[in-house]
Amino acid sequence: MNIRAILSLLLFSGFAAPIGALAPSAVAQDKGTLHPKPLPPLANPDDPTLAAKQLFGRKTLPAAGAPYVIGFYARGCIAGAEALPITGPTWQVMRLSRNRNWAHPAMVALLERVSAKARRDAGWPGLLIGDMAQPRGGPMLTGHASHQIGLDADVWLTPMPNRLLSRNEREEMSAVMMVRRDRLDIDPHAWTPSHLSVIRAAAREPAVERIFVNAAIKKALCREARGDRSWLSKVRPMYGHDYHFHIRIKCPPGNPQCESQPPPEPAEGCGAQDLAYWFSDAVLHPKPPKTPPKPKPPITLSQLPAACRQVLAAPDARQ
Template sequence: MVRVLATALLALTLAACGPGERSSNAGSDIPGVEGPRAALSTQNLADTRVAKALFGAMRTASAQASEVFGFYSRGCAAGNIRLVETGPTWQAMRLSRNRNWGQPIMIDFLQDLSRFAATQPGWEGLYIGDISQPRGGPMLTGHASHQLGIDADIWMLPPSRLNLTAAERENLSSIRTDRTRGAYVNDAWTPAHMAIVRRAAQDPRVQRIFIFPGAKVAMCDAETGDRSYLSKLRLLANHNYHFHVRLHCPPGSPNCEPQDPVPAGDGCDEARQAVANILNPPPPDPNYVPPPPRGEVRMSDLPGQCLSVLTSD
């Protein structure tokens, strides 16, 4: 039944979506700031089908044990579970996207962090944005990552209530916490934001967090205690409405390709330099050669196990 539904949805998807179509409010993120290593070898070398159309058509998770295959921006996820749409300290947003699926370790992390957030003044918990598709893989619109069920976007908007209707979750927007093109935080940034980001970064399950430069500098300047977690805060544009949490490869996933460890040191000097570059952009490099346009990710580009993830009933 799942395959029949997927085939029908795939036909509609291919007819409706052209190459490179993006969501206007999903946020374009390519969180490989230090760069992913070479992709795992694949077993689907002759399969040239567009992966995002196939994975984007799946409405349910695979009937497999939880495991991830490949890299954060080039892989898939078996046995994802759905974050319940509304919990005691969270709500999943943009339900129409069907991206509130993740590995069990991610769902546990989000629930844990939301309980902490609910202890902060003015926060009833967390609004959770995109996690992953039911079977991970490339998305029809928006993100380049979020393919393994171990990335999640957490809104900067403090939830004042956790009984939003489905329609409200589609139309409500988060708040921006930056000013001057991300060089500084604005008045919407509060000590509670810092406390929640700090708590997330101090969690041993977390590999790194993506956030805009001004927020990291603000946290560097304000931190008076343990600074070791600051190294996990990595700079990425467009992360002013939400921050992006990335977990380590889960236990029991030997075919997950980890991202390089975060560099040594707290990274505060680099963040301050990034702010300086925003305020006074350096002259363009005359030798810079732009990378070639990104082509469509094909099934042949993904680990071989992703075919079984896609076809599992």
């Protein structure tokens, strides 16, 4: 089986074996800082064994040129990325110190639309936006195996307050846990019908390929959805995702080097057999392996599509 198929199965199918040892989960709760320090220069940036995340993590601006997606969600990069403004009429970006509010313009436009729908359909003032991508995409220094090509975005399941958050609040505020302590269902004190409205609004966007949520949230959506339920097929259980949901969009037209994943099965995925794995004891209470697995080596630049080398070398886009 080739690497692309393996990544698809492990990271994105929704029916994978545990991936905690494969890559860190998205860390919505990790706090940021008011005074981020620039990373020191690399002693040998041409070292072929150097982790690609060290190169992409040091780029603070996008590559000049038209938006162009290269590679797969978990192995690629993006040129000409656009920044989601850190404050909009119906959204605010969190953890500004990470500089991860970059994406393909199609994702930026989608978040703006969905945030407006959150106000109109769910009564939320708007959305709190978590990690999108780095200015040139690529592997991240911390968290996330995906989010590499500007087509992924995390949205907190905490409604945006009806006021402008301070910079300190954006770095320090924690998202609200939506899952019950036993991990078998949502927390009824945190979950509301409006959460369904927000996730449904995102899933109904034609460009959306998948939405990842904790299995307990998928269970609640299956139980509570009324009327047209076809959007449920896009909502997939995934490890973590109990404070936020993850939106993934399809490869935009005119990006032939963007590698799509197969579309999800049209079934709702709400049957007992669909969710049984996620609530099994092996998943909820995994036993530590007798022999700790060796850490996997990080992705190097040579393991990314060749065009990502040009993205790294390109001049900064004018801001």
